Amino acid sequence: MTGNVSINADLNFVEKLIGSGSVDLKTCYQCSTCTVVCPLTPSDLPFPRKEMLAAQWGLKDRLVKNMDLWLCHNCSDCTDQCPRGAKPSDVMSALRNQTIEHYSFPSFISKAAKTFKGNLFLFLIPVIIIGLAIYILNVGDNFAFMDTKPIVYANMMPVVAIDVIFLSAVAFAIFNTLMAMKHFISGLKEQFPRRSDGESLFNAIKGTIITAFSHDEFKKCGTKKSRNVSHLLMMYGFLGLFITTNLVFLIHTLHELGFDIKDTPLPFFHPVKILGNISAVAAFIGISAIVLDRMKNSKVNILSFFDWAFIGNMFLTIATGILCQIFRVADNPFMSFLSYYIHLVMVFYMLAYAPQTKFGHIFYRPVAMVYARFSGRNHEIEAMAETVENT
Numbered sequence: 001m002t003g004n005v006s007i008n009a010d011l012n013f014v015e016k017l018i019g020s021g022s023v024d025l026k027t028c029y030q031c032s033t034c035t036v037v038c039p040l041t042p043s044d045l046p047f048p049r050k051e052m053l054a055a056q057w058g059l060k061d062r063l064v065k066n067m068d069l070w071l072c073h074n075c076s077d078c079t080d081q082c083p084r085g086a087k088p089s090d091v092m093s094a095l096r097n098q099t100i101e102h103y104s105f106p107s108f109i110s111k112a113a114k115t116f117k118g119n120l121f122l123f124l125i126p127v128i129i130i131g132l133a134i135y136i137l138n139v140g141d142n143f144a145f146m147d148t149k150p151i152v153y154a155n156m157m158p159v160v161a162i163d164v165i166f167l168s169a170v171a172f173a174i175f176n177t178l179m180a181m182k183h184f185i186s187g188l189k190e191q192f193p194r195r196s197d198g199e200s201l202f203n204a205i206k207g208t209i210i211t212a213f214s215h216d217e218f219k220k221c222g223t224k225k226s227r228n229v230s231h232l233l234m235m236y237g238f239l240g241l242f243i244t245t246n247l248v249f250l251i252h253t254l255h256e257l258g259f260d261i262k263d264t265p266l267p268f269f270h271p272v273k274i275l276g277n278i279s280a281v282a283a284f285i286g287i288s289a290i291v292l293d294r295m296k297n298s299k300v301n302i303l304s305f306f307d308w309a310f311i312g313n314m315f316l317t318i319a320t321g322i323l324c325q326i327f328r329v330a331d332n333p334f335m336s337f338l339s340y341y342i343h344l345v346m347v348f349y350m351l352a353y354a355p356q357t358k359f360g361h362i363f364y365r366p367v368a369m370v371y372a373r374f375s376g377r378n379h380e381i382e383a384m385a386e387t388v389e390n391t
């Protein structure tokens with residue numbers, strides 16, 4: 001029996017993919033080598049060959065609902081083996097970026113994050129907000145913080161002003177993340193309805209957390225084995241910095257409430273300070289290794305401006321954070337406060353635009369991984385892994 005199949009092709013989408021890193025997409029001739037070598041794909045409906053075909057046809061509606069994009073960990077094994085040089089790992093990465101843009105709310109931020117001019121606009125917002133706050137708070141005493149010793153960053157920007165600006169940025173990001181995730185999860189459900197062999201939600205979340213913290217998926221990569229270590233360092237480094245920031249906030253709040261506790265800035269050998277410094281070094285080594293790897297492989301793996309804006313922001317966030325400490329120890333007020341100002345701008349960009357930039361991976365990937373377990377898709381991945389291990 002024959003029938004008609006309606007395909008909703010979006011040629012504009014194909015052009016966007018080609019323009020954002022998938023330059024060799026059309027050279028793919030569907031040989032399936034990539035699906036054979038992929039260490040993370042399930043045996044049933046394997047990736048990334050089917051994504052290559054859907055991308056060539058411009059099947060945007062189907063691709064943005066595809067959880068498999070997020071089960072790929074960009075190891076490049078497929079790109080390494082592709083006989084046509086179609087770079088399927090770059091296509092998967094470009095498709096993830098397009099997914100973020102598709103669900104992005106408000107959408108203009110994601111579009112802006114893809115261009116140089118757009119990023120200038122996005123950076124200009126914290127440059128003005130933070131710069132204006134520093135001016136208003138310090139113009140009255142003629143910017144005396146510059147000459148006050150020792151150098152204390154709270155003299156330039158009191159903790160309460162930091163809280164108002166950055167908690168507003170976080171609230172903005174949380175609202176936009178929830179809006180995006182609501183539509184993303186609906187798309188996943190539509191594309192791959194839950195089966196009876198799916199895990200409970202609790203187990204799916206637990207399994208995903210264990211996988212993320214152990215980096216088990218990265219360990220399966222063959223071509224870019226070092227990526228496991230650099231990604232791990234960066235993840236734990238950022239986690240440590242996140243914990244440090246919250247502990248500093250807690251210490252300051254308790255001090256303000258009258259508790260007998262030393263206020264910030266903390267001495268060099270305070271446990272919270274040590275945690276912050278170790279985390280900063282770990283994150284710096286991790287992100288530096290990633291930047292060097294990306295630069296070294298820039299001819300093999302093509303990165304879009306969207307990718308570089310994210311990597312650059314991460315790198316500058318950590319680097320300026322470390323410079324703040326170095327210049328303070330060197331007792332250089334101008335460079336200290338300049339580094340701190342740039343650091344605040346970078347952190348604002350990272351937090352406020354998290355769901356619309358490449359940083360959005362930290363929401364999309366875990367959600368897709370949880371859904372893969374919850375829906376039953378993960379069973380095939382585990383079965384495939386067992387088969388590979390037994391052969």
Ligand code: SF4
Nearest residue numbers: 028030031032034082
């Ligand atoms: S991307 Fe390369 S390996 Fe994969 S199907 Fe296309 S030509 Fe074959």
Ligand code: SF4
Nearest residue numbers: 038072075076078089
């Ligand atoms: S990049 Fe790695 S995980 Fe992703 S599709 Fe290719 S082989 Fe699979």
